[in-house]
Amino acid sequence: MPPLTEQEFRVRSDEALENARRALLPLADSEGFEVELQNGVLNLDFEDPSEAKFVVSPNAPVRQIWISAMARSYKLAWSPELGAFALDGETLPRLLERLTKTFLEVV
Numbered sequence: 589m590p591p592l593t594e595q596e597f598r599v600r601s602d603e604a605l606e607n608a609r610r611a612l613l614p615l616a617d618s619e620g621f622e623v624e625l626q627n628g629v630l631n632l633d634f635e636d637p638s639e640a641k642f643v644v645s646p647n648a649p650v651r652q653i654w655i656s657a658m659a660r661s662y663k664l665a666w667s668p669e670l671g672a673f674a675l676d677g678e679t680l681p682r683l684l685e686r687l688t689k690t691f692l693e694v695v
Contacts, residue, residue: 601646
């Protein structure tokens with residue numbers, strides 16, 4: 589399958605970020621952190637157990653969604669098989685949920 593066009597990438601990355609935001613809202617409500625989608629960038633802001641920020645942003649030139657979290661970078665490419673942006677078979681919402689839960693437990 590050919591790579592996504594820039595237009596396809598924009599549509600799919602916007603959808604992926606909105607879906608990830610919605611998927612994280614129940615966890616954000618129960619754990620007390622902020623989830624904000626603004627100007628095409630998804631931010632997760634934590635005050636407890638320590639101040640931290642996860643930044644999830646589309647990178648159009650390489651057609652990936654990048655996550656910066658806990659001093660690491662994650663680069664998710666479009667997976668036609670999953671119909672989602674994924675890294676090693678883990679979709680964006682699942683990866684964000686796992687990273688969030690790890691941060692909340694570990695720090």
